[in-house]
Amino acid sequence: MTASQVHTEDLPLVALAQQTRNAAPHLAVQPAEVRNRALVAIAESLTANAPEILAANAADCATAEAEGTSSALYARLKLDEAKLEGAIAGVRDVANLADPVGAVQIHRELDTGLVMKRITCPLGVLGVIFEARPDAVMQISSLAIKSGNGVILKGGKEAVRSCAALVKAIHQGLSETEIDPSVVQLLTTREETLALLKLDQYVDLIIPRGSNSFVRFVQDNTRIPVLGHADGICHLYVDRAADIAKAVKVAIDSKTQYPAACNAIETLLVHRAIASEFLLEAAPALQAKNVELRGDNGTRDILNIAPATEIDWSTEYSDLILAIKIVDSLEDAIAHINIYGSRHTEAIMTEDSTSAQIFLAQVDAAGVYHNCSTRFADGFRYGFGAEVGISTQKMPPRGPVGLEGLVTYKYTIVGDGHIAVTYTGTTAKPFTHRNL
Numbered sequence: 001m002t003a004s005q006v007h008t009e010d011l012p013l014v015a016l017a018q019q020t021r022n023a024a025p026h027l028a029v030q031p032a033e034v035r036n037r038a039l040v041a042i043a044e045s046l047t048a049n050a051p052e053i054l055a056a057n058a059a060d061c062a063t064a065e066a067e068g069t070s071s072a073l074y075a076r077l078k079l080d081e082a083k084l085e086g087a088i089a090g091v092r093d094v095a096n097l098a099d100p101v102g103a104v105q106i107h108r109e110l111d112t113g114l115v116m117k118r119i120t121c122p123l124g125v126l127g128v129i130f131e132a133r134p135d136a137v138m139q140i141s142s143l144a145i146k147s148g149n150g151v152i153l154k155g156g157k158e159a160v161r162s163c164a165a166l167v168k169a170i171h172q173g174l175s176e177t178e179i180d181p182s183v184v185q186l187l188t189t190r191e192e193t194l195a196l197l198k199l200d201q202y203v204d205l206i207i208p209r210g211s212n213s214f215v216r217f218v219q220d221n222t223r224i225p226v227l228g229h230a231d232g233i234c235h236l237y238v239d240r241a242a243d244i245a246k247a248v249k250v251a252i253d254s255k256t257q258y259p260a261a262c263n264a265i266e267t268l269l270v271h272r273a274i275a276s277e278f279l280l281e282a283a284p285a286l287q288a289k290n291v292e293l294r295g296d297n298g299t300r301d302i303l304n305i306a307p308a309t310e311i312d313w314s315t316e317y318s319d320l321i322l323a324i325k326i327v328d329s330l331e332d333a334i335a336h337i338n339i340y341g342s343r344h345t346e347a348i349m350t351e352d353s354t355s356a357q358i359f360l361a362q363v364d365a366a367g368v369y370h371n372c373s374t375r376f377a378d379g380f381r382y383g384f385g386a387e388v389g390i391s392t393q394k395m396p397p398r399g400p401v402g403l404e405g406l407v408t409y410k411y412t413i414v415g416d417g418h419i420a421v422t423y424t425g426t427t428a429k430p431f432t433h434r435n436l
Contacts (some may be wrong), residue, residue, distance in 0.1 A: 013195050016185055017152060017202035020125050023180040024150030028122045030179065032099035038177040039095035039142055045173030046088045046138065049165065053084060056165035057134060064132070064158050072260040072318035077132035077158050087138040094142040094385035100403040101148045109434040111423075114415040120407045122148035124204040127196050128388065129154040129218060131210035134162035139379075139386035140207070141170050141184050146385075147406035152203065154187040154196055156210070164188065197222035205406075207389045212316060227401060229392035231342035232262025233316050234374045237333040237359070238278055239350035240271040246371065247349040248282045253373040254347065256289040260318050262390060263345050263367075263377035267313060267323045269333045275326045276302050291320045298326035313340045330355050334362050341365060343392040345377040345399075366392050366399035 011019065027035070046053070057079040064074055079087075106118035126149050130136045137153060144151035155163035167186040174181040187196060197206065200223050208218040208228045219226050236254050238247045254265040270278055279302050283293060294308040305324075312323040313336070327333045337346050345367035348359040356370040367377045377400060379387025384402025391398050397405030422429050 013187070013192055014199070014202075016187075017125070017196075017199050019182045020150040020152055020185050021202045023183045024122070024125050024148075027145065027150065027179055027183050028101070028148035030148070032101070034178050035099075035145055035148065036095040038145055038174055038179045039091055041176050042142065042145075042170050042173035043088050043091040043095075045169045045176075046084075046091065046166070049169035049172070050081070050084060053162065053165045053169065054079065054081060056161035057159075060132075060134075060159050060161045069132075069158065070319075073132050073158065075258070075260040077134065077162075079134050079162060083135060087135045090380055090386045091138055091142040093380070094146050094403075097146065097385050097403060100146070100407045105409060107436045109436055110413070110431050111418065111429070112432065114413065114418045115436070116411060116413045118409050118411050120409050123406055123408055125150040125152065125202055126205050126207060126388070126406070127152045127154070127199070127203040127224065128207045128209070129193055129196065130208070131156040131214060132158040133209060134159045134166060136209055137163050137166040137170075137186075140388050141167075143386055143388050143403055143406060145179065145183065147403050149406055150183040150185075152185045152187065152196060154193055157190065160188050194221065197224065200224045207401075209389050227391050227393075227397070227405065228389050229262070229342065229344060231316050231392075232264070232318075232344050232390075233267070233314065233340060233342040234263055234265045234345045234377075235267045235269055235333075235337050235341060235347070236265045236374065237269040237327075237330075237337070237346075237348045238271060238274065239330060239333075239348055239352065239355050239359075240273040241352035241355060242271075242274060242278070242349040243351055244274070244278050244281060247278060248285055250347070250349055250371070250373050251282055252285055252289060254375060255286065255291055255322050256320065257373070257375050259320050261375065262316075262318075263374050264318070265322070265347075265374055266315065266317055267325065267336075267340070269325050269327050269336060270299075271330075271333070272298070272326050272328050275299070279303055279324070286322065289320070291322050293322055293324060295324040296326060299324045316342070330358060334359060338362075338364050343394075344390065345369065345374045347372065347374050366390070 103120040104117050108116050128140050171181040206224045206226045208215045212231050215228050283303050293305040295305050308323045343365045346363045346365045347369035350356050360368045379400035379402045387400045390400050
């Protein structure tokens, strides 16, 4: 272990960032098998240190409970044995993914002896800021190493013990490999959050994961490019041609399987022609799962529930609360979603393939689903191994962001004394532009 690999938590932030910046290029040129071995070593170290990690998380959870932390935040914070095992399995899955670095996207002869390539390469250093999500430490660290990037992690104060135990285990795993452990760093104080956002000289991309207000704060306080989403206002539209039993099952899963997640639905839209039949079956099933229902006037003509207000249509509850609105047509449902949705994930339940295709084409979101739960909007479920976050921006990467969102590309040209003047003027030599 080198001097740069010990006691990094004692370094001033700028020095720590410089250390990560210096280590990242060495990681970037490591062969895929070296990066994959590092991920396996991390997984083994996390498994060996599981008792310490779970004890640290239990202490964080006890503090959060004593401080009256919201149920949504507590759900994100809690890391039980099954959740930890699943995250460790995700680290191993990342090792088995195709190498995103060094892929030749374009291989083109510009002229005889003059050849251009476009080759994927790491971004450099990632700054990832997240609230009470200790499992994000494992997901993001594994994706960063696989893609050849250094990463500076800043967890929320709620998860400070958990994050420290996880990074300690990650460093132990990396210390057994050719990779400098300082490619993964952890910040622990609130003051460091704002300071990290100012490190545009050392950090290439900021990825925030947390509440709406938190993500907006990050976006408003940095010049570094930001990948993320501020809101997770997702909808399920039950069309007039929906299979009611199927729609009830999907609605329950989309709302209750993990209500604190950003891909849980917050609004249920129901076509008027099917509203009474569907709601009289769906409402008791949702209420049996402790979901508080709020409805517009049409819904309340059918159900005895609290009224929904304009605020409800634009609220991400992250809890067992669901707003319900009756619409007159597919077009009305799409219009509502495009006004109030956050471009995250939207779904339609229908047996009419034409209506489904219209919905999939016209709804403006990173994920649009037909006859399935919005909870599938997840990097692991997409086969990415894990995700660093979800992006709702129009420009790529969009949706759950895995390895492909952590690499960029560079153009290389190899010639033999070629000069540009040869290809200009009245006697200009033509380019061949032949793909190889």
